[in-house]
Amino acid sequence: MLKGRAFKFGDNISTDLIAPGRLVHLRSNLPELAKHVLEDADPTFAARVKPGDFVVGGSNFGLGSSREHAPVIIKMAGVSAVLAKSVARIFFRNAINVGLPVLVCDTDKINEGDELEIDLASGIIQNKTNGETLTSGKLPEAMLAILNEGGLKPYIRKYGDFQI
Template sequence: MILKGRAWKFGDDISTDHITPGRYYHLRSNLPELAKHVMEDANPDFAKLVKPGDFIVAGKNFGCGSSREHAPRVIKLAGVSAVLAKSFARIFYRNAINIGLPLLIVDTNGIDEGDQLEVNLSTGEVKNLTKGTSISARPLPDVMIRILQEGGLVNYVKKYGDVRV
């Protein structure tokens, strides 16, 4: 799985409140509308300017805070192809893979806002096409790749049943 897009850079400790601001909690049953406010508290222009295929690139502890499943869902609905960060909150990581949003743990120091990236989820290679550099991320396990290819855990289980891998 190779993904290409532009980097949107964020710092450390981006919480689920940064991703889905609590003041929009009433929209939790209308995820397309909630996605219009994704990352609003971290970058007010993000939801208006993000393009399908773009990447969120962050520091440590991305997705910390509450275990809202809405957070990775609205990131995906906004068109983000993957999130690259130095580390993720455990529950956010699990929720993202389960809904089909790819995440890679990688040193993001060499990536700047607006850089064009090419990400190979199977090998973990992150090419910065803007700078002509390459960074090695921890590749995703095969089972996660298969879940992502099916669009998330629910689709995977519907197709293959409750298969132990």
């Protein structure tokens, strides 16, 4: 069960808004880059986010380049999952590979600061602030296995080849 606060963003949050291109020189220093996560969308986000919190987007979250640092620094900031109405395919796959859950659901029913509880196995999202129950659909068993190990690399280190 994942629990945390919602940080709400709009539509079309690109990988450049998540990991600003002007900070490309920090790609070899991910802890420093994580201090700038989403600052072009919300300059206060990195300072306010706490471990376990959620990034909640609108449509087309993670569009743009295949900047794999984007989901990495979201996770490094302490975010336990990303929820959005729709997600760019490559961002989704990169996020799963680094152990960051991404759920597609109706985020209109989530407001900034709402307290959420998420059961990844069932795809049920409880908004404890307004009482709404949302569904994201179940993640495939293979993706849950990768997430449970913290990402694809830890999964492969543990099991060698893919086991599901």
